[in-house]
Amino acid sequence: MQFSIGCEYAIHGLLYLAMQRPDEVVLLTDVAKAQNLPVSYLAKVFQLLAKAGLVKSFRGAHGGYMLAQTPDQITLRDVTQAIEGTTPLYSPLSSRRECGLAADCVIKEAFTRAEKSLFSELEKVTLKEMMDQAIRMRSRMKWLQVPVAG
């Protein structure tokens, strides 16, 4: 039970966007190069982020991506949900197997509470906070040594 590596790519990519000038449009290849991510898979990740409304995409020449919201509006929950979708942590009623307990299954209720608690923590963390913390420890972070406009 782990968040997929796509989530990591997404967070790193979004952090990169957040470090740019606001309204600066960045090429996918630049994001991938700066963060050392496989560009073809990152493309899929960014499509999900765009669908979820976290980034704006621009096609054609001079196209690319920028944040669709300010960094303090984007939470870790938004990101994980954009990438992983909304499947519950525990879903005995899904296609996987018929649950004899029907809808009011006590087990499911317990997991639902746990899941809410998890998401509520992820909701507390914004891209801005992560970026600020990252800048503070920048000297230790090779991958964030990119030009940041002021």
Next chain:
Amino acid sequence: MQFSIGCEYAIHGLLYLAMQRPDEVVLLTDVAKAQNLPVSYLAKVFQLLAKAGLVKSFRGAHGGYMLAQTPDQITLRDVTQAIEGTTPLYSPLSSRRECGLAADCVIKEAFTRAEKSLFSELEKVTLKEMMDQAIRMRSRMKWLQVPVAG
């Protein structure tokens, strides 16, 4: 990001054990039959539960399984951890990919908090509570209509 079906098998199996007379040793095949689970996979699940100290196993004739702790001592967290192990929800430092942020990675810290919150909720739910609730709604539950000794 979902708990594996092995967790579901484990919970159902443990609930079945919890419904027996205390100290009653039950055959794996009986558990599987009663809960309609694939016995060969359930065997693996129960091996994990035994290693985690949630059930006691007895080999040989008249062997089988019983709970190693009272139902109010076994939490949902114990079960999921026994089956899924202790891999963190987010592990950029693992084998998957070198994380440029090193150990103090801010992202990882955020996920660690979230994970703790998740586990803390799962810890609140015991086998006994689930069993009691299940008994209350027993009429709706085909699979729990098994003899319970008093």
Next chain:
DNA sequence: ATAATTCGGATAGTTATTGTCCTAATATAA
């Protein structure tokens, strides 16, 4: 001894994740 059972390893089947590639759609610029 024999029968009953779990243990552990090997392995196969299935599904999910990760990654690549190609074409279509779109936008800019000459």
Next chain:
DNA sequence: TTATATTAGGACAATAACTATCCGAATTAT
């Protein structure tokens, strides 16, 4: 209008993880 740059989306391949099965070894009761 044409050429070029770029994302969108579908198809597909590779890899990894999960699920399931089987078999022989170890263990225990009779």
